[in-house]
Amino acid sequence: MQLSAGPDLPHTRSGAVHWLSTAAVLAAVVAAAALVQPADASTKDGAADAKPPRPTVPAPDPHAAKYPLTCAPGASVDVTASVKDDMDGDGRPETVAVVRCQSDTGTPPNGVYVLSSAKSGKGAPKIAAMLVNPRDDRQVTGLYARGAVVGATVLGYSSDSTPRCCPDMKRDYTWEWRTDTYVAIPGAAPGSI
Incomplete structure (x- = not known):
């Protein structure tokens, strides 16, 4: 003898309203769980949203440095470009400066220097x-400088x-900080401009 399933009971049928209300309740529970944190939750100990410490020593001022250039009498040193970043990973920013002797005529050659500041941040x-x-x-x-x-x-x-x-020759260069020195990495062979 086989048992008959009989008529559908009201609580065994599902409809659109049933599924929508279930989804709404489930979404509310998930949202509440995302907003609630344990009382001892904090952002210390290397949490992802913690801000890195700000450097205590400012990046060196490229205009305050003394460069080893031999300029004409009375000519000053021009800083034509500079960038700042912590290049050696010590937590203190360095400055890279492109400099040349000031000239009203001609195009004096450039020098590129990496500047560091004293640990105290004082002095040239x-x-x-x-x-x-x-x-x-x-x-x-x-x-440019990137790390x-x-x-x-x-x-x-x-x-x-x-x-x-x-100038009629051009070549891209990068210099990478490796074991206490900058290593020059030239780009593709120089070509005509």
């Missing part, structure tokens, strides 16, 4: 590294007869 910035030597007769554009990497485009001349107003 110190030159920590020279990335481009002005004696190499180069122009530098597009300076341990400094990058720029270095312009040069294919011969001594090329006018110094108009």
